[in-house]
Amino acid sequence: MPRPLVDLLWRDSPSAPTGGSRGPRARYSTGDVVARAIALADEGGLAAVTVRALAQSLEMTAMSVYTHVNSRDDLLVLMTDHAHARMTPTPFGRAAWRTRVRRVADDNLALLRAHPWLLDVADPRTALGPGTIAKYDHELRAFDGTSIGDIHRDAALTFVLDFVRSSASRIVTRPATGDFGQLWEESVASLARYVGDDFALAQRVGRAAGEAMGGPHDAERAWEYGLDRVISGLDDATGG
């Protein structure tokens, strides 16, 4: 049985337990396994990260994976922390907090674009990893220079990141992509018959939003709109 999750997360730390040198040398390090799992997830989503597929990708048996990782859930945490650690944030420089928050948002959107499967990982234990903690530490500094308190600083960052996550899930999973567009066209006929003249407002707004969504630049427009709301909302919470 491998080391506990916290030790695996901090395996590159100098104070990490080395692990006895007895027995055969492992053909792969934990980092290799995690990197391979990320590669699988990047091209096939989290569903492609099965223990067996990962094992085959590493040319070993399914059970050998458990030499390096305690469980699949632990693996997802390790993958997430690795992605967070590899993230190279845009430097804040001397920018004001509004610009800094924009950079945090943009960086996180880029992260979720590169690794859409991060949207499917909802494990609180990710907060235990060095990559996630470093990311947290950096992003908190977006509010340096404002008069915001510690608790509100955490709340404000959470507010921003939640927005990014929600928006990203709508941006990343393209609505017209795949078979949903096809399904939509099959359904819209019978749907129109059911709705009839009811819900006029919903129909009007839904059609407007739907048509705009077909347009080329709408994803960016919606993103900009929401981000403006976020920053505007934080305006009076940062002491001006």
Add this chain to the structure above:
Amino acid sequence: MPRPLVDLLWRDSPSAPTGGSRGPRARYSTGDVVARAIALADEGGLAAVTVRALAQSLEMTAMSVYTHVNSRDDLLVLMTDHAHARMTPTPFGRAAWRTRVRRVADDNLALLRAHPWLLDVADPRTALGPGTIAKYDHELRAFDGTSIGDIHRDAALTFVLDFVRSSASRIVTRPATGDFGQLWEESVASLARYVGDDFALAQRVGRAAGEAMGGPHDAERAWEYGLDRVISGLDDATGG
């Protein structure tokens, strides 16, 4: 094979296909199955809604479920629409848009509190259901009287609902509940050894936020804080 999803969603509509009267009468209606599935989900989460468990709860075989529902994924859509339809929104009355948005947010939080499994349903086809459309139609009216355009009206509502969803997922899944508190106490010792004196800001803010989270009224405080940001952010987007 049952009728397609759209017809099942609108099964109570007068223009819905009645379905030939041949063959034995079904022991349960589609509504019964959906209601039973919701009951299971309410007490055990989505994971408790297995086809077999649902079947046993209805005293039939697993495969009989597929007489009423095309697939488990379809069932989740039906459950969601049912929950949306059963939602009785707080009337807007003559309240200004700020109050209306608060009511929309509060109502949705209450909905997600009552049915936490809704947080785990991420199927775009829910938008096809009468309950969801009626909900959409009503909530769009929160911005009646403002000078907001159609596209922005949709974006603004999405903005509000996204916030509610993110907050709710943090409120509903209690952090100190279950075995996470136990795991935390096991991990915090070795974690402190790893972190050391690095990430001072993250440690300070994290501790402050963590301690506040232990407090009794923090969930509500964080909720109020975020909702204030949301409304403040929408302020200049509604034309005053």
Add this chain to the structure above:
DNA sequence: CACAACATTGTACGTTGTAGACCGTACTGT
């Protein structure tokens, strides 16, 4: 040299969603 720690493997279990063939029932057209 014997022992212990370790990586690796094969087999197997329980659980999931659901396809396919089949049976009996109740209505429909002749």
Add this chain to the structure above:
DNA sequence: ACAGTACGGTCTACAACGTACAATGTTGTG
């Protein structure tokens, strides 16, 4: 009244999943 047919329901079975368990082989340490 009788055949045809649409339908609800059941049984069996499959592929895929995560992973527990026992066994085998390999390496360093006493």
